[in-house]
Amino acid sequence: MESNIVIRPCTTLDEFTQCIELQKAVWGDSDRELVPQHIFVVAVKTGGQVFGAYDGDRLVGYLLAMVGVKEKRVFIHSHMTGVHPEYQNYGIGKRLKLAQRDDAIARGIDLIEWTFDPLKLRNAYFNIVRLGAIIRTYLPNVYGQTSSHLDRGMPTDRFVAEWWITSPRVQNILAGQPYAPSANCQRVYVPAQEQTIDGQSELRQRFQTLFAQGSAVTWLEVQSGGIEYLLEPWAN
Template identity: 40%
Template sequence: MSHTYTIRLFETYEDFKQMADLERLIWGIEPIPENQTMIAHKNGGLALGAFQGDQLIGFSYSFAGFRDGHSYLCSHNLGIHPDYQKQGIGDALKKVQRQEAIKLGYSLITWTYDPLESVNGYLNLSKLNGICRTYIEDCYGDMPDSFSEGMPTDRFQIEWHITEDYLDQPNQWSEEGAEMAASWGLNADGILSIDEINIQLEGEKWLVPVPKNFQQIRQTHPQAALQWKKTYRKLFNQLFDAGYTAVKLIKTKDEPVNYYLLVKQEQLSF
């Protein structure tokens, strides 16, 4: 199978129909109607896709946002066909999204993701240099999709400050001197679990463990997955309210978890 592809803005109604079909395939839910996504694209939004010939294999869909006198771009969906995942297409789509958003006059793109999805965290924070200082409880309510069913839909809200020069540099944040905000272990059933540490909120940096494969925990031991959700909700609300910001996801080799790195907000360069 050839893995060559091109990335371009959506141009025809057929492009939006293909996006709807891909949404159904990836998440098993009813997609956003294509007449809505097309109009949003033409009025300050941004829809672009990775195409192999005429076939859409990945897409990024965004709409215009406005709050407190400032406009920004809401990046609502990023989806890759299952046969083409883990090949860097999502990263490539985000980089083109940044370029096109700047052309439209934006300086900020925001989106949400489940903080327990480690792969997404690595892309959003470590590769793209996004930051997070907002935790949204039960963002989407009860979602019936294959990734969220039976779980509260808590989300991190990413801020991607697309005109800042630091985005073009490798993520420079170091975990040196960071303290553990929570510990992980294996419970009596051998399932990965998390325990909150009573943090005093005086440290310079904090580390929070995140499972490398949360979906496996959710599918096989939903109660353990729910405990991760509850602990995350309490812990990150506490950290963000105290002025800390998530800036990186650190991969490990020999542990079943990776780690979020949080620093004081005043350490940010913008």
């Protein structure tokens, strides 16, 4: 299936409407929480990115990103990346991210950021192990309560993934060379079963403490019944 998928920019109102319909299928958001069409228009017109994954004429995945500025550095904030449930596990999400990376590099941008739920372990594996992102920021309940079935009524705590797209670390990981964390790295175990609010609160406190001490999540290991986030000192 993957060989039939074409990744290309989305630029028309009809294509943006398809993205909104796909948003419903992927996240299950209520109409009031859907990202509206005009945001896609503004993103494209102000230097952001909208990429679509197409199986023939059918949109099966998309990526929406905006341009940001932080401490005089221009970066890309990747707001949404989603693939239709029928097309997941075929590498489409990674192809969308690589298209995003290629476009950013061509424009002289070296950092792409996005948020993700620390409790979504498959997503964490994709972001850290397959793409090479690091994490050193934990945002509590950043979006408030949502209608998405993925959040299950929990506080929307999020990691901020930093993808330094021209760094040797990322280049090596994308080339298939696993990262080797230091032997004395710190580990935080997260079980695969659904977490309670109390469990989420404990993890929030643990990560915020470690990040305040200058550590970053640099790798992830799959363990029996869950994963371990691996953290090391990160100076730059």
